[in-house]
Amino acid sequence: MTTDPRSHGLWARTAPPAPDAPPLRSDATVDVAVVGAGYTGLSAALHLAKAGARVAVLEGETVGFGGSGRNVGLVNAGLWVKPDLVPAALGPERGERLLSLLGTAPRRVFDLIAEHAIACEAQDTGTLHCAVGAKGLSDLADRARQWQARGAPVRLLDAAETARATGARAYAGALLDERAGTIQPLAYARGLARAALAAGAAIHAGSPVLGVAEAGTRWRLTTPGGRVDADWVVVATNAYTRAPWPEIRAEIAHLPYFNIATAPLSDNLRGTILPGRQGAWDTKPVLTSFRLDAAGRLVLGSVGALRGTGAAVHRAWARRTLKALFPQAGDVPFEAEWYGRIGMTADALPRFHRLARNVVGFSGYNGRGIAPGTAFGGVLADLVAGRITEDALPLPVTAPVPIGFRAVRELAYEAGAQAVHLAEARFPGRAVP
Incomplete structure (x- = not known):
């Protein structure tokens, strides 16, 4: 895990230790190579290994390094877009199939947590x-x-x-x-990794995939320490995609999102702030999210990056928002802050890609990674194992299409969030609803 305290913040401090996942130091032949040790990749690896497949997970950094270890921890059902818009975009049959899958996806998450005894502060009390x-x-x-x-x-x-x-x-x-709830997101990723290892999968952190090429009937993935030959490749890198699939990065715009956590609240305050332990967020375009962790810390989040001028702007926003929403909290100090990147598609819908023969993956979670990532990992396992065909997938097969004006969008997301939070400071009546 990076030593930057603003990469994973509170979650790195409070998650159980990461499982042993040494870099690849030799050559291997497997049935399936999974690229990326986030929710999708780890879920796919777990389901495939439980079914008897030989699986190797290749992760360029550490387990849960990307969005899986940095997000708010809301286990949401469905998508950002309204339900009726999904069949309108995908067709009635496939659209309702996607809604059914993602509507029950939080249950899949909590069932996996129970089945594998994953210590991740799970609360299935709703959102x-x-x-x-x-x-x-x-x-x-x-x-x-x-x-x-x-x-x-x-x-x-x-x-x-x-x-x-x-x-x-x-x-x-x-x-x-x-249907929904909350978890400690990095702890959940590490727990999925432990479960996948126990099922027989191999996980190699610090092993970025530098190249992919056909080697006979298999694919050969090259890392700094060795090679993996595989019949199938699952690409599960989403917003943190690097080479050798730049087309995935090209189809998503990075939306920065930060969280700032207080010190643990007193027992009296915990009885008045989110007493049912639901996670929450609001309907503003530059939204506010808030939730409690197991120790009673209040975690406030919003769009923005804690870097450059944004660091001071967003910290000030958090202090004002805490006072406006929860004046009963007084001057409770903040003790952790972190931020990451969300992968946004042009229409806020995820994508399924067949990038080459037997090379498949989902991407574009638009801020809904926990439950969809877990569910899509299971779907990928079913597809690779031959239990379903592409016709039965919840999304159509599409080619990656670069998002228009990506650099402009990303600049607008980051600068726009600062502008909104600065405007709220200038006009306090607009700071909260």
Whole structure:
């Protein structure tokens, strides 16, 4: 794990130690090479190894180094886009298949945690999507209606119920999704890695894939310390993709997201702030997220990078937001901060790619990596093992298409978030709902 305290912050401090995953130092032949030790890659490796496949996971950094070890820890159901838009984009059959898969994906996460005794502070008590004003409430009412039409256990809370559930009086209502919950995200990634190792997979950290070439009927993946020959390759690198698949990086724009955590709150405060231990976020375009960890730390997050001028701007935003949302917390100190990158696609939908013969992967999670990544890893395992065909996938096979004006988008995300947080400081009434 990097020694930069702003890479993984609180999660690196509180997660169980990473499992032993030494760099590749020899040549190997396997059935499946998995590139990337995040949720998708580790889930695929675990499911394949349990089915008897020989699997090697190649990770350029450490287990959970990318978004899997840096995110808020919200185990959400579905996607950012509203449910009815998914069949409209993918067609009725495939769209409803994707919604069904991702609607039950949090349950898959919590079942894996229970099955493999993963110590990751799991709370399957739901999430709260909090409405900012009448417009936000109308949006959530629409989402609630669309999910309820599909039998999902979601319900709209009014302002008083939301205040009791969050401890904040700033919101017009909230959508409670009982399918969802929270975890310690880096701990979950490390737990998946331990489970995959126990099932017989090999995991090699510090082993970036430098090149891929056909070697007879197999693929040969070259790392600094050795080579792996494999019948199949699962590409599971998403927002942290590097060579040799630059086309994946080209189709996503990086959205920076940061978290800042307080010291543990007193028992009295824990009884008033998120007493049901749900994770929460709001409907603002530059959103605010908040949740508690197992020790009672309040973790506040928003769009932005903790670097350059952004570091001071976003720290000041966190202090103002804490005071505005939870004045009862007083001047509780902050003790950790970190940030990472989210992979955004042009339409906020994920992608499935067949990059070459027997080279497959999902990417573009748009800030919903935990449950979809876990579920998609299982889908990839089924595909590679021959248990399903591409026709049964929840997404169509598409070629990577570069996102338009990617550099401009990325600059706008980072600079725009600073501008919004600075404007909130200048006009305090706009700082929170």
